[in-house]
Structures are given as C-alpha cells and as structure tokens.
Amino acid sequence: ETGLTQLSFPLTSEPIQGSYKIVVQKNFIAHVEHSFSVEEYVLPKYEVLVKLPKMITIEDKELPVSVCGLYTYGKPVPGLVSVQVCRKFSHSASHCYRKEGEAVCEEFTRKVNAHGCVSAVVRTKIFQLRRRGYKMSIEVQGKITEDGTGIVVTGTGTCEITSIMSKVSFDLLDSHYRPGIPLFGRVKLVDGNDVPIANETIRISVNGDVYKGNYTTDEQGLSWFSIDTTTFTEASLEIRVSGRDRAGACLCLFCSAEEICLHNRFYSPSKSFLKIEPKLEMLSCGSSAEIQVHYIFTPEVIEQQRKIIIYYLVMAKGSIILADTYDLTVDPGNAYGIFQLILPVGVTIAPLAQMLVYTTSPSGEVIASTGEFQVESCLLNKVSLSFVPKEELPASNTSLKLHSSPRSLCALRAVDRSVLLMKSEDELSPSSVYNLLPLKELRGYSFKDYYLEEEDVNPCVSLDNILLNGFTYVPISPDGEGDAYEILKFDLSFPVINFLVSASQLLDDSDYAMLKEMDAGHPMETIRKYFPETWIWDIFSVNSEGNAELDVTIPDTITEWKASAFCMSPDTGFGLSPTVSLRAFQPFFVELTLPYSVVRGEAFTLKATVFNYLTACIRVSVVLAQSTQFLATPVEKEEDSHCLCENGRKTVAWLVTPRSLGLVEFLVSTEALQNQQPCRNTVVETPEKGRKDTVIRQLLVEPEGVEKETVQNSVLCLKGKALPPCPPLVSVWTSLRYNVQPKQESAPFLLHVHTSPETCEDSKAHRVFDIGINVSYTGERSVSNMVIIDVKMLSGFIPVKSSVRKVGTHRTEFSTNHVLVYLEKLSNTTLSFSFTVEQDIPVQGLKPAQVKVYDYYETGNFALGYFFQSCGKSSATRQHLP
DSSP states (O other), rough: SSSOOOOOOOOOOOOOEEEEEEEEEOSSSSEEEEEEEEEOOOSSSSSEEEEEEEETTTTEEEEEEEEEETTTOOBBBEEHHHHHHEEEEEEEGGGGGGGTTTEEEEEEEEOOOOTTTEEEEEEGGOOOTTOSSSSSEEEEEEEEEEEOOOOEEEEEEEEEEEOOSSSEEEEOSSSOTTTTTEEEEEEEEEEEEEEOSSOEEEEETTTTTTTEEEEEOOTTEEEEEOOTTTTTOOEEEEEEEEETTTOOOOOSSSSSEEEEEEEEEEOTTTTEEEEEEEOOOOOTTTSSSEEEEEEEEEEHHHTOSEEEEEEEEEEEEEEEEEEEEEEEESSSSOOOEEEEEEOOOOOGOOOOEEEEEEEOOTOOOOEEEEEEEOOOOOSOOOEEEEEEESEEEOOOOEEEEEEEEEOOEEEEEEEEEHHHSSSOOOOOOOHHTTTOOOEEEEOHHHHHHEOOOOOOOOOOOOOOEEEEETEEOOOSTTTTTHHHIIIIIIIIIOOOOOOOOOOOOOOOOOOEESSSSSSSTTOOEEEOOOSEEEEEEEEEOOTTTTTEEEEEESSSSEEEEEEEEEEEEETEEEEEEEEEEEEOOOOOEEEEEOSHHHHEEEEEEEEEEEEESSSSEEEEEEOOOOOTEEEEEEESSSOOOOOEETEEEEEEEEEEESSSEEEEEEEEEEOOOOOOOTTTOOOOOOSSOOEEEEEEEEEEEOOSEEEEEEEEEEEEEOSOOOOOOOEEEEEEEEEEEEEEEEOOOOOOOOEEEEOOSSSOOOOOTTTTEEEEEEEEEEESSSSSSSSEEEEETOOOEEOHHHHHHOOOEEEEEESEEEEEESSSSOOOSSSSEEEEEEEEEOOOSOEEEEEEEEESSSOOOEEEEEOOOTTTOOOEEOOOOO
C-alpha cells in the first residue's frame, strides 16, 4: 500500500567477486536496474584531503597547496607527508627517461602540524605555465605515512590552468525585446580562476551608440541591468557587455572580457505587450513569490474598456497547476505600468514552474508573455532524523528519533563513514528524486514519435521591407522574431490554442560487553569485536503522530556513522531526510594494524596503537593474549606501562608467526592504570569510564600452493536386511578441496611474469615495484575464448589503483589481494602490460605470489606463473593442474 518493500539476496560464504546487477521489473516493458560489486577489501582508517585552487592563470606565480589527514572520527592523523606537484606533458617523451619523460614535478616531504596538515606555497616557474606541450592542469598527490603503524594513504587533487585573465557573460537575458518595456538581464564578471570580481565597472552598449551604460558588480561579481527600450525601433539589437582589462600589459590573447548577444524584436500588430519580469533566485517552498508583470496597451486594445482581464496559468511537470485571472483597471488611451501576481510556492510546482500571462484584444490578437522560475526541490513528506546524543561510546545504547508524515513506512540505513571514503556512491537527494521524473518541462507539441508542425499558410509575397509609424517590418516574420503564437506553441505548449496536455504521473547482534558499574578491583571495560560496515538497514513504521523512536546499540567501531532515511506515505508520498551523523568515540582506545591475509610460513608485525584524547596524562598497559594459533615475540623490550599525555599515542609491536590455517583471532587489551608513577613530572589521572579497552580482530591464514578439488561419487546399497519395495540405493557425492604445489605440464597459454626494477639500487624498490605480465595463446584454435588473468598480491602488498586503471584492456577489477584482468580473446601474439604494487604492511618470509591465466568458459585450461618481492626475480611458466 505504501509502495515500499525490502528484499534480501544472501551471498554464499565464498561468493564470486565482480559486478552484480539488481533488476526490478516495473511492468511488461519497463524495468530499472542498479549494479553493485563484491570485493575483498580493507576499510581505510583515515582520509587524505588535498586542497588547492580549482584554477590558476598563466600569470600566477604561486600555487598554494595543503594536505591534511583525518581519521573517520574527526581527529588529525600524525605522520609524514610526501607531496608531489606535477604538470604532465601532452605526449610522453621516450620511455628511456622513465617518469622524467612524463611530467615536470616538484616534490617535498614534511611532518604534519597539530591539525594533521601540511601547507606550502609552490612556485610555478618550474611548470612554465605559458609553454605549450604540457597539459593545462597541475596534479597534486599527497601521501601520509601514519606514525607508529607505517600505513600509507594517498589523496589527489587537480588544478586547471587558464590563459583567460577575466571573463564576462550574460547570466540572464530576455529572449526578445518589446519596445517600450525594459530589457532585463544580469551579467557576471569573474577572473581566470572563476572567482567573482566585486566592485568592478562593466559597460553595456546597444547597437553601438544607441545606448551606453555603466554598472557595478556586487560581491558575487553580478550586476542586474534594465535598459529602457521606449525609443528602440530596430528589428534586432546587438547588446555588448565588456569589462576592464585587468591584466594590464599582459601578452596573452585573452586578456579582455567581452560578450556580444543579438536580440530580436517581439512582434505585436497593435504594439501592445506583456512582460513577466525574471527572477533568477530559486523560489523557496512554503513561501509566496511576487511576480512583477509589465504591460503596454494601446487604444486599439483598450477601446472603451475600463477593465482588462489578464489570464495567467502555471504549469509544472507537464501539467497545469494553477489557472486564474487578474482584473487590470485602465484608462482610455495608452496604458502602461506594472501589476503584481502572487505565486504560492510548493511541491506542486517544483522543480520548474512555467508561467503564461495573456489577454486578448477586441480584434482577436493574443498578447502574451512567459516566464520560468526555478523552484526548490522540496518534498511534501517532511522527514527528519536525529541521534540523541550525537556522540556516544562504542557498544553503548543510543536513541534514534524519526519523524515523518503520519502512518509512513520508512527505510533507514546507517553505514560506517569508512565505506563512503573507500567507494563513494551517488547519495539519494531531492534533486536526484526529481531527476527521475519522466517530464519536468514541456516544450513543443508532439504525439508519440511524431512532431506535429502546422503548414505555412503565408502566401508567396514580395520581400520588400515596410516602414510604418517609424517601425521597420518585413512581410514574413524573419527567423528569430518572436510573437505570441511562438510562445504558445513552442515555449510552453499551453492548451490555449487547440490542444490539452494531460497530467503526467510520477514514475516512478553484536557481541559486546559494556560494564555499567565499576566494581571494586574491576575496571570499566569495553570489549570491541563487532565491526560491521552497515549498522542499520531496515524498514520502520511511524505512529499516527508521525514519530518513531528506536533504541539501538552502537557497534564497536570508533568512527562516524552516517544515517539517512526515506519514507512513503499514502497521503503525502515520498520524503527524504538529510544525512545525520553519530560519532562513536572514546578518548582512550586501542587499534590494531595487521594485513588482510598471509600465507602459512610467513611472519608479520602486529601493531597495537593506543590513543589518548583525554586532557590529562595516563599510564597504560598493553597486553596481547597468548594463543596456540600463533607465536608472538615482542619487537622491542617489554614494558609494564607506558606514559600517554594529551593527544598522545603509543605503538607496541609483536612479530607474529601463525601456526594454524583459516581465521586466526587476536585479542589485545589496554588499561589505564591507577598508578602513582608520574608522567613527565605530571601526576597521572584515571578516566571515569572506558578505563579498559579490548579489541578482537581476525586474520586469514592461507595455505601455500594452488587449490585443487577432488570429487567422488558413490552408490550405497542395503545388505543383511529385508529390502523395501523401492530401490534400496543411496547416491553420495563427496568434494574435497586442498592445496598442492604447482606442477609443470602442458597448457594452452604461455605466461611470463617479471618484476621491475631489476636491481635494488633504489631504496624503495622492495616496497614499490611493477609487475610485468606477458601472455599469449598457444592452443589449437586461432584465438581463445574470453580469458581472465588473476594476479594474487604478495602478503602485505596492495595494488596502486591508478596504475591498474591504465592497463589497456577491456576491463579490470581489483581488491585487497587480487587484481583481475579480463580479455575478450587472446591470440598467439604476445600481450604485455604492467601495473604497480606497494607495500601496505611489512611481512617477513614472503612466499611467492601466484598469477593464473585461464579460459573463462573452460576453466580447466590455464597456466600458472609466480613472482617474488626481491628485485629481478621472475618466472616464465607453462603450468597446468590435471
């Protein structure tokens, strides 16, 4: 009844990675679809923001750049920032120059300040902004290496380069001019960076010397103008607007700002006109807009009338919303002036209101004007959402309040902000909802696929100009000259002449423990092991007053949760709430840093970082619970306690070697001690709540080699008992999966894998390197079927996404520890490509990583290769598993 339902599709425990599509059939013909992806990934701990101007001019000598790191819970990231500012060549130079042949770059490295930022002013001389052969943009890449953990997160930004010092444009201008009625318009003046220029004089002229005027821009670089057209008789006007040359004696070609617009006269046989005065600002819902209408009526139209009936219509979304009249009192003779119409602004006329104002003369002439008004994309069902309070401890209880129209059914979601940082989706908004409308404005007259144009009824006549009462006319309206007929037929398609437009329809538990009391000898503790990415995803109903209050338990993640809701009501329809936030935070907590997965036999460094955002110093202990699943050795000498002052942190590390396969669990506890030992001559304090924080995380330990599956079918028969009438047979199917070392055998593919650089002269070569792949088809056919190349990452390494996107194939996908390359076909001609990987978390005793190329339809046809971390080692293999 409310038009809202919720369905679920469970994925298997080991789903196929890639893109999935949801298709909803609306009727027998129409359907809507939405895609999503299934990947293996690790959510980012923090984001890197690169701030720089959107645009600079070729005259700018400096470029301000800032790079900031923020955790998802809003605190600054301490660490080292590496900034690279580059202007790329239009065409790369010889590959012999490597990266130097791709761009001109400026690099610097600095420690962040107390706000987690690094700011600098880069001199632009090195980028030769005036010189050709470069791209007209500057790209900035900022990498922040987090203190203690060594985790690196990258952010990027782009700044365009322009040779235009300033530009002026008509921001709004009437389509035609009506003699005797002011010509309205607005101009905008900005500099080369698109920054408004305020308090600047601009000049507007009409047909050379017919009209000249000076106007001053406001703080937004805008200036309204109104030109008196009483003395204008020309069939067309050339309106020129220009601004002062702000560049002085610059040598570029685009220093002056000027724009020219050609305006045609509006035709009326009686020289009577109506004109709706434009409004550029958006109309707000719930208000009443005052619409000013200018008029000129000659005696031919007035005759003996004392009152002229003005008709006005308002259309939105293809339907007539409002139809009314206005009685205009006039005196005999010429009448001119302004009258006012009141337009109620609401959902019915959003997002675009089209207005027609017209009247008819005794001779049958239609005198008309149209106007368009942008309306706020408001919704009738007002939905609000709020957390009370807006900040709480992880694993604690909170209240979520929802308000909408009575008896609404609402869909509510709350997701970790880290998910939005990793892959931002198009958020639902009033504008996106209105963009789903099948019709927002109606122009012209069409029926199905036919555009219905009336035949030209004008007979053939001489094209001599006619001079009458000081006005110049041609027998047939020239292209561009407007009249009332053109307005009614093309601008709005109003049903005033001979047709009617019908109305259009809108298309459419966590495991947690939070001790409430502090018992003697037992500190208040938070055990955090529930870290969902999606917290709330459900449907709720509101009561008869439109309210709903939900008692929910906050997950264990220290982050910011983003929540929103949309509702459906049988009375008020669709409604959408703004996105609200809940900050799950405690001033004292521990975070673990570990890889997504390792291979059996490898060792890695498990890091536990303790954060103190209290205003006092504390002494803490950090303990890793022992387990038979792994062997852990402290990297540094163990200490009983560590001193942490305001905004301080301490990282404790263990060298861990897993002993079992599958998911291995790690439990780390940190406690604020009631200790009399001072910190830096400062007396330590103990927090009133959250004195002890425990985090439980899991690590996937994979076997070495490649997976092999053996399937055995058996038939069981009954013996020793009387047989039942039905056949006493049972079929048993057994599947066993295990890993084996690869064997060299024949395969229909030739695969060669190598890494570069070939030497380890560069200190970064073991942490950042390229994986090169050469592959060809050697089977019996001329070309293969679709081929997939699956590149598994070395433990602790991740692909550089920008380099994967540059792989010149039809499609690529990447996750935390795999890169998939899709090829429509492969021939005996060798295909070569490469991409970059970088170390995310150090792992010792690295095992070789596997590269597999296989036929998409015949997965038994494949070849295997492998590569190492060390420089120069590679593998050229043709391998097949029976």
